[in-house]
Amino acid sequence: MLTNTTILGQIVVNGLNLSAVYILVALGFTLLFGIMRVVNFAHGEFAMLGGFAFYYLYAVLHVPWLLAVVLGAVAVAGPSLILEWLVFRWFYHKMFQSMIGLLGLSLVMTYTSLLVWDVFERNVPSAFDSILRFQGVIIPMDRLVTIGVSLAALGAFYFLMVHTKIGLAMRAAAQDVEIALTQGIDARKIYRWSFFVAVFLAALAGALYGQIYAVSPFMGERPLFVAFIVVILGGMGSIPGAALGGIILGFTESLLGTLYGGSVASYASFGIVILLLIFRPWGLLGTRE
Amino acid sequence: MTVKTLDSTGVTMSGASPKPKRATIVAVLLAAALLAWPFVANERFVFHIAINVCLAAIAAASLHLIIRTGHVSLCHAAFIGIGAYTSAYVVMQLGLPFIAGLALGTFAAALLALLIGPVILRLTGKYFVLITFLFGEIVRMVFVDWQAVTGGANGITDIPAPAPIFAEPRNFYWLTLLAAALCIGFCGRLLQSELGRTIDSIREDEQLAECSGVPVIRIKVMIFVIACGLAGFVGSLQAHYTHYISPQAYSPIESLNYVIMNVIGGMNTLVGPLIGALFLVLTPEFLRGYVQVQQILFGLILIIVMAFLPGGIADLRSALRTLLGPKRRDAER
Numbered sequence: 001m002l003t004n005t006t007i008l009g010q011i012v013v014n015g016l017n018l019s020a021v022y023i024l025v026a027l028g029f030t031l032l033f034g035i036m037r038v039v040n041f042a043h044g045e046f047a048m049l050g051g052f053a054f055y056y057l058y059a060v061l062h063v064p065w066l067l068a069v070v071l072g073a074v075a076v077a078g079p080s081l082i083l084e085w086l087v088f089r090w091f092y093h094k095m096f097q098s099m100i101g102l103l104g105l106s107l108v109m110t111y112t113s114l115l116v117w118d119v120f121e122r123n124v125p126s127a128f129d130s131i132l133r134f135q136g137v138i139i140p141m142d143r144l145v146t147i148g149v150s151l152a153a154l155g156a157f158y159f160l161m162v163h164t165k166i167g168l169a170m171r172a173a174a175q176d177v178e179i180a181l182t183q184g185i186d187a188r189k190i191y192r193w194s195f196f197v198a199v200f201l202a203a204l205a206g207a208l209y210g211q212i213y214a215v216s217p218f219m220g221e222r223p224l225f226v227a228f229i230v231v232i233l234g235g236m237g238s239i240p241g242a243a244l245g246g247i248i249l250g251f252t253e254s255l256l257g258t259l260y261g262g263s264v265a266s267y268a269s270f271g272i273v274i275l276l277l278i279f280r281p282w283g284l285l286g287t288r289e
Numbered sequence: 290m291t292v293k294t295l296d297s298t299g300v301t302m303s304g305a306s307p308k309p310k311r312a313t314i315v316a317v318l319l320a321a322a323l324l325a326w327p328f329v330a331n332e333r334f335v336f337h338i339a340i341n342v343c344l345a346a347i348a349a350a351s352l353h354l355i356i357r358t359g360h361v362s363l364c365h366a367a368f369i370g371i372g373a374y375t376s377a378y379v380v381m382q383l384g385l386p387f388i389a390g391l392a393l394g395t396f397a398a399a400l401l402a403l404l405i406g407p408v409i410l411r412l413t414g415k416y417f418v419l420i421t422f423l424f425g426e427i428v429r430m431v432f433v434d435w436q437a438v439t440g441g442a443n444g445i446t447d448i449p450a451p452a453p454i455f456a457e458p459r460n461f462y463w464l465t466l467l468a469a470a471l472c473i474g475f476c477g478r479l480l481q482s483e484l485g486r487t488i489d490s491i492r493e494d495e496q497l498a499e500c501s502g503v504p505v506i507r508i509k510v511m512i513f514v515i516a517c518g519l520a521g522f523v524g525s526l527q528a529h530y531t532h533y534i535s536p537q538a539y540s541p542i543e544s545l546n547y548v549i550m551n552v553i554g555g556m557n558t559l560v561g562p563l564i565g566a567l568f569l570v571l572t573p574e575f576l577r578g579y580v581q582v583q584q585i586l587f588g589l590i591l592i593i594v595m596a597f598l599p600g601g602i603a604d605l606r607s608a609l610r611t612l613l614g615p616k617r618r619d620a621e622r
Contacts, residue, residue: 039415090596095415096361097595100552103545104591111584232419274423278408281416 009137011254017143019250020150024205025223026230026242027157028198034174034237035194038091038098042106043202043227044220048113049076050203051210051219055124065127069149069207076203077196084195092191093177106220113217121214146208153204154243160197161239170194174237229273235286244284323466327459336458342570343465344527347472349550349562351519354476356548356556357485358509359492360410360417363544364425365520368398370432370539372521373528377445378438380529387451391525398521399514406510425541432536444535451529461530468526472519477559479515488512549587553594555601564602 025047032040053072057063063071087105091098128141161167172180173190181187205223213219230249234241249269256265282288327336352365372394380390409420432439439445450456455464479485490498491505499505528534546569547562554565576583594601598608 087592087596097599099415099418100548101592101595104588104595107584107588107591109588111581111588115581115585228419236415270423270427274420277412277416277420277423281412 006136006138007258009135011251011258013137013139013143014258015251015254016147017250018254019247020147020154021205021208022226022230022250023243023246024150024153024201024208025227026234026246027154027239028201028205029227030231030234030237030239030242031170031174031194031198031201033231034239035170035177036088036092036191037095038088038102039095040198041099041103041224042109043198044222044224045106045109045113046076046080046199046202046220047206047209047223048215048217048220049080049109050206051215052113052117053203054207054210055122055215058127059122059124065145066149069204072207073200073203076206077200080199081192081196084192088195089191106224110217110220117217119217121216121219123214124211127211142211146211149204149208153201157197157201166190166193174239229269232273232276232281232283235283237287238283238285241283241285324463327462331459333458336462338570338574340458340462340465340530342567343462343469344523344530345547345550345566345570346563347469348520348523349547349554349566350473350476350559351516351523352547353551353556353559353562354479354488354512354516354519356551357480357488357492358512359413359495360509360513361548362421362513362516363418363541363548364421364428365517365547366539366541366543367425367428368402368517368520369524369527369543370428370534370536371398371401372524373534373539374432374439374445374524375521376525377448377528377534380449381445381447387449387529390529391451391522394525394528395518395521398524399518402514402517403510406513407506410506410509410513421544422541425539425544429536429540432539439536442536444533445528446533448528448532448534450532455529465526465530468522472522473559473563476519480559484508549591551601553590553601555603557600558603561601561603568602 025043028046029040029043032038032043050073053075054068057072057075058065058068061068083105087101091101126142128145130141132139132141132144159167161171169180169185169190170193172183172185173187173194177187180190202223206219209219209223213222226249230242230245232245233248234243234245252268252272253265256268276283348365348369352362355362355365375397376387376390376394379385379393380387385393405424409417409424412420433442435441450461451464455461480488487498487503487508490501490503491508495505524539550565550569551562552565553568554563555561572586573583576586598604600608
């Protein structure tokens with residue numbers, strides 16, 4: 001079956017699509033761990049809020065698709081800075097407390113959303129109905145756009161990290177926060193920026209998730225799960241690791257899902273993660289602790 | 290002024306008979322109250338709550354043993370489930386008496402812990418949490434898929450009570466009270482012994498303990514096996530009380546409840562999980578009909594406890610003292 005170029009092409013496109021969204025979710029997660037040493041159990045909930053923001057902007061207010069996605073993400077990331085001030089800053093550099101405390105935050109966010117909106121899933125109308133045919137491979141346009149948006153976001157993130165002063169400061173803080181402070185870097189500013197970027201990426205991913213699946217208060221579980229697996233694969237705190245992990249997970253799921261069905265893909269990802277945790281818990285590109 | 294010295298049993302050197310310590314009086318009164326109140330409040334629902342508190346207390350206390358070694362396990366509910374399914378199978382399919390079910394349930398859970406312990410206990414901190422989460426999820430999936438033995442997603446119904454006399458909730462309460470006293474007493478004794486101090490040393494600095502000659506991994510595995518065996522014990526009791534078990538009750542999310550009991554109640558002492566169990570069983574009952582509010586409240590408490598009260602409710606007194614202390618000193622000047 002693998003020799004059939006159509007199926008192969010399909011697997012590649014799906015793999016790219018999944019990888020792109022997974023990397024978006026995982027990047028924010030690993031950024032928060034790498035710089036502030038918090039395990040953000042509420043990461044999925046920020047994705048969920050991004051999904052709801054996108055839904056309201058696009059499906060209800062009929063804002064153009066691309067603007068809805070980006071504006072939605074900003075609309076979630078901005079006010080989330082209040083949450084950063086209220087909740088997150090008490091947990092910086094305290095890994096265990098952050099795990100349980102942010103788990104509490106995820107409960108608060110999920111069930112408050114449940115009170116505000118009801119439990120019924122909302123479907124986002126498809127923005128792009130057209131299909132691209134390339135050498136016999138069928139590429140739905142919305143997949144292509146998802147890949148495009150994700151790549152653009154990742155490109156912007158890369159530019160931020162490598163070519164701006166604030167990105168340099170963030171990388172320095174991720175490597176060694178104390179030395180970074182002695183170099184005059186304002187820790188609070190870096191933390192707030194990192195938080196904003198992380199939540200922006202999560203909310204963006206949530207909007208893309210919402211497009212593919214449906215938007216509901218409980219939709220955050222899957223992105224969180226994915227983020228965990230990708231970050232374990234790549235190494236917690238490692239940004240290239242998140243990219244590598246996302247690609248591996250995305251393509252593995254696409255390959256196994258197409259050839260053997262969804263449940264095999266799930267078992268396989270579980271198995272890989274368990275093996276990795278036993279033999280190489282710091283991931284492929286992480287630092288041994 | 291004569292100086293009275295006391296040795297460790299509280300006996301004054303002058304040889305006078307010791308006054309009963311306040312703690313002992315409280316303990317005796319508490320025990321009497323726990324035994325006697327069913328005669329006063331003969332209500333089925335109250336017994337139900339009390340039984341659940343006792344069962345949760347045993348589970349939380351056994352998890353506390355693992356937490357004392359420095360590992361937070363998210364697969365505790367999975368081991369409870371193993372005890373439950375084993376006991377149900379043994380009693381219903383093999384026709385053995387309840388005691389056999391209880392023993393085999395405990396043994397099965399302990400055996401599985403012995404098999405995976407040496408592998409997963411080598412991991413630290415967040416990695417241990419993750420791998421126990423995954424393991425718990427796998428066990429739950431096995432419960433769902435192994436239909437021949439576990440009845441699949443439908444679970445097992447009509448599990449018989451331990452003996453006809455225990456079909457009555459009041460009598461079952463006394464049974465669980467006895468079980469709780471034995472198990473929690475065992476945990477307490479263990480934590481106060483030399484082994485308990487060794488466990489604390491492992492938690493505080495594993496490498497230093499290893500250098501001091503403590504066989505770290507062996508002790509961790511031993512505690513893990515004991516704790517998971519106790520979890521199996523609870524599972525069996527629970528199964529024969531609720532008469533129905535299903536895979537949903539043994540997911541990692543349920544394990545999280547036991548972790549929350551420890552966290553909110555206090556992870557540093559055995560009293561913590563007991564307080565936590567009481568809190569976590571009673572709160573939903575007061576908030577019946579307001580599930581969302583209940584979860585929001587839990588979440589808020591988790592955040593506040595983790596941010597400001599790392600020792601849990603059990604540590605409330607000393608936490609308040611730290612908060613108010615320095616101000617008092619200023620006022621005295």
